[in-house]
Amino acid sequence: MIEVIQVSHGFEAQWGAIPERNLGERSGLSGKSPKGDTSFAQPQRLVLRNLNLTLTEHRIGIIGSNGSGKSTFARLLNGLLVPDRGRVQVEGLDTRQHAKAVRRRVGFVFQNPDHQIVFPTVEEDVAFGLKNLKLGRGEIQQRVTDILNRYGLLEHRHHPAHLLSGGQKQLLAIAAVLVMTPRMVVFDEPTTLLDLKNRNHIQQVLQRLEQPIVVVSHDLELLEDFDRVLVFDDGEVVMDAAPAIALPDYVQRMTVQPMPRS
Numbered sequence: 001m002i003e004v005i006q007v008s009h010g011f012e013a014q015w016g017a018i019p020e021r022n023l024g025e026r027s028g029l030s031g032k033s034p035k036g037d038t039s040f041a042q043p044q045r046l047v048l049r050n051l052n053l054t055l056t057e058h059r060i061g062i063i064g065s066n067g068s069g070k071s072t073f074a075r076l077l078n079g080l081l082v083p084d085r086g087r088v089q090v091e092g093l094d095t096r097q098h099a100k101a102v103r104r105r106v107g108f109v110f111q112n113p114d115h116q117i118v119f120p121t122v123e124e125d126v127a128f129g130l131k132n133l134k135l136g137r138g139e140i141q142q143r144v145t146d147i148l149n150r151y152g153l154l155e156h157r158h159h160p161a162h163l164l165s166g167g168q169k170q171l172l173a174i175a176a177v178l179v180m181t182p183r184m185v186v187f188d189e190p191t192t193l194l195d196l197k198n199r200n201h202i203q204q205v206l207q208r209l210e211q212p213i214v215v216v217s218h219d220l221e222l223l224e225d226f227d228r229v230l231v232f233d234d235g236e237v238v239m240d241a242a243p244a245i246a247l248p249d250y251v252q253r254m255t256v257q258p259m260p261r262s
């Protein structure tokens with residue numbers, strides 16, 4: 001169970017820092033900021049507001065428009081980010097105080113496997129996390145073989161990871177997370193880069209996972225048989241319901257008005 005309690009989160013608005021010499025050009029004003037600094041104080045842009053959620057369902061989908069805060073929210077769930085206000089608890093552990101234990105419990109699969117795959121060969125990439133767990137060589141070999149076999153990558157075990165296809169890389173990224181036996185897994189857009197066949201393969205993987213999962217996606221069909229869907233809009237959850245209700249509601253919200261003819 002993950003509890004999200006009164007959580008708000010923002011980022012420094014990077015574009016708040018405008019070098020003095022550019023101020024005149026941009027605003028027509030003198031180049032001095034109010035304090036005479038070389039940059040304005042950087043205001044914080046709040047991208048998540050006042051979220052209160054208890055995540056207990058087996059499969060939870062997260063949808064929302066670009067920039068609505070989905071990835072930020074996903075990163076809060078395993079402590080990759082900690083909230084500015086409020087708290088996130090994973091099985092009672094606060095992500096702020098127990099970052100390591102939380103990351104051990106909640107695996108995170110990034111949208112782009114190239115950001116996650118760091119070791120030269122498929123086998124090394126999967127074995128890396130296990131070495132950190134200080135397991136024996138035999139145990140590591142066994143776990144790596146089992147997981148590569150399960151995800152159809154065994155014949156590639158000695159191949160350079162960067163030469164795998166996009167779908168195989170996505171499977172490798174998933175395998176490298178699952179080999180650590182996390183209790184829950186968060187996926188940020190696991191099918192966005194994939195062709196239909198690989199997308200269907202990942203869908204099957206998600207359907208068969210024993211662990212509870214949270215999946216951020218723009219692929220609405222992927223979430224049709226999920227237990228719960230959260231719709232994000234401008235940092236807030238505007239709908240929290242079964243997919244049969246939440247997905248059509250989201251489609252309606254996203255309806256584009258016809259552009260006026262010029």
Ligand SMILES: Nc1ncnc2c1ncn2[C@@H]1O[C@H](COP(=O)(O)OP(=O)(O)OP(=O)(O)O)[C@@H](O)[C@H]1O
Binds near residue numbers: 013047066069072
């Ligand atoms: N590290 C950061 N620094 C500054 N702003 C950030 C940072 N990360 C995200 N943001 C801002 O926070 C907002 C929400 O971003 P987020 O990545 O959570 O959106 P998203 O819903 O995942 O969008 P998408 O569907 O495009 O992936 C965006 O406006 C983004 O510019």
Ligand SMILES: [Mg+2]
Binds near residue numbers: 072
């Ligand atoms: Mg995102």
